[in-house]
Amino acid sequence: MVDLEAVGGAATGGLIGSTLEKPAGKAGEPHNACADCGTETIGRFCHNCGNASHVHRTLLHLGEELLHGVMHFDSRTWRTLPRLVFRPGQLTRDWCLGKRTRYVSPLAMFLFTVFVMFMALSYAPAPEGGELGEQAAAAVDLARRNSELANAKVALENAPPENEAAAQAAVRVAEQNVAVASKRVGKDNGVPVSQIGDEIRTEIKADLKKESGALGFSTGSKKLDEKIKHKLDNPELAIYKLQQTFYKFSFLLIPISIPFVALLFVWKRGFTLYDHGVFVLYSLTFMSLLIMVVAALGRVGGAIGGLAFAAATIIVPMHMYYQLQGAYGLRWFSTLWRTWFLLVFSFIALTFFLLAILWLGMA
Template identity: 50%
Template structure:
């Protein structure tokens, strides 16, 4: 059976390798014949295969090529980023029309920013869910009664285990009673922060809450298949591992957002000629890149100060529609009205497409 995660990683790596341009470097004097294909050359580059005719073989030049490659990439980055932020329509239009040497390719830009976004979010804690359970006073009273009874049963089980050392049955009973007490204490929020759980999770943490919800049956899983349900429950009993698997799956299969999104953009231009799926693909790539950069900035600055978090929420709420409107209007040469109604529908399509992607990622992450 093919490993889903391995397939996603291989696909992402292949796309990234094909998308990133090779550094151009500087060529020296011609040497007569190309060292790669053997064809006669007269200039600084081979007219047959494009390789520089002067080949260096020094460690110093290797460092020079690396530095030049980074600076060359950065030079195009600083021409691409301002347009992506403030004039995305022009950037999309110029790339489609063939003016490409001055900008970073949309696919390379997308894959790089997605990698950087997941890196920043994972270190900022943005992928850790905040699990809050609310209950009515009656439910809390009932759980309190159950907790008192469970504590009495635990005390009796411990006394019985101490009276018969070496009894496996009594030890298992004591552990089961202790687990029941931990689950009830966690749900009521009365667990001692200094106490240690038998499963190693921190009392009161979101990991403990998810584990206890699954263990107690409050969080039910029904995928229509018993074996699949048990597999997902097993993953959820270790929430940190589940989040890690979902995060890795989302990164490896982030490129799926491209084929998912392109048909929705194409629907907006079914009756207009002159636009191809490639054009829509470039639009989608630059748009997703802009959203990824915005999410990365919000995740990095939000935890530093509440003002940044509020500004990020405003930018996410109002900046995305404005950016989509500007990109649609500039890239496709639309009027204000045509760009406005297409932006409205595109926002709805974005929610639908992202929901499809999210469901697929969670399913793959928990079942893989």
């Protein structure tokens, strides 16, 4: 059977490897002939094979090559990032027109940004549960207890005479649980949110072990149902696996998004799927950077986190607007309606991607 995770990792690694570029060829030990093919050289690179004309043999340059090869961390990075943030349309247009030596390639930048984003989000400390989080958990617990009470009353109505006493006892227990859960809502009774979460998780596991529990569901496939129940039996591991699948198959966002962008210009000549691909890559890179900034400010909490999230809802359409306008040379009205449709298409593409990730994660 094909290991989908291995395929995803290999594909991502292959894409990263395909974007690696040759050394910058800065001043080092000069040679009049190419050390690789022997051709006489004039400038910093061999015109026959493209090899650098200067040989670098210092430990400092080894570190520079490591940073450059893995992260493209050189002067082009500092020229690309400001343009990506403030002039995304000009950056996209320049790359499509062939002005590429001064910028980091869109594919390399996208893959590295996604890697950094997931690494940062994985190792960032979780925010401490505040009063709002405790109240939310308490409300979930109360809703569950009310559901149990309703089920117990239905069971009592349908119980045969010999089981009526046991059913009445179950109703009394359910009523007591509802009373206790009600006290947790609206005030602090010293019940930590982690304890409530552990109780809910324990009950979910107990339900999943039953033939038909409170969380009974059917996808139409017995094998898939068993896989879902197995994943839910260890939710922490399931979330971790989904995160890994999200990273490994993040490149799927590219082929999913390109057709939607192409739809916006289906009757407009002069643009190719390559141009739309560059647009998608730079746009996704900016969105990844924005997610990291908002997540970092969200960890601070309070007004700062709320303002960061509110600002993101404004920044996203603004960035799309200016990138569309600059990349495709549009007037303000053409850019405006295309921005609206692009927002709608983005939600559709993201839905397709999440469904694919869920399917791959469950598989």
